[in-house]
Amino acid sequence: MKxxxxxxxxxxxxxxxxxxxxxxxxxxxxxxxxxxxxxVTGQMIAGQAVVKDVPGKDYDPEMKLADQ
Structure with missing residues (x-):
């Protein structure tokens, strides 16, 4: 699963x-x-998408993505 x-x-x-x-x-x-x-803050905000293949095939919206 990605x-x-x-x-x-x-x-x-x-x-x-x-x-x-x-x-x-x-x-x-x-x-x-x-x-x-x-x-409002006068700051530049950066963003970057990242992906990862993890074991399993069923997505669970309760999973903690940062822990993968």
Whole structure:
């Protein structure tokens, strides 16, 4: 079964570390990263989709994707 996550956060080194951690847990990049500007906080927000094949074939909406 393939699972999907969309990671978001401030466009800084902490976001890059989150993506790096996901890649090292077997997640793969899916598509291009995205950026948006939060005019309330004045911050750039980054986003990146990641996917991973996991055992099983039945999706359960209660599963914790970060634990996969």
């Amino acid at each position: 699972v999907y996550r969309f990671l978001t956060g401030p466009d800084d080194s902490s976001f890059c570390h989150r993506i790096t951690a996901a890649l090292n847990k077997g997640w793969e990049l899916h598509g291009s990263p995205s950026l948006t500007f939060n005019s």
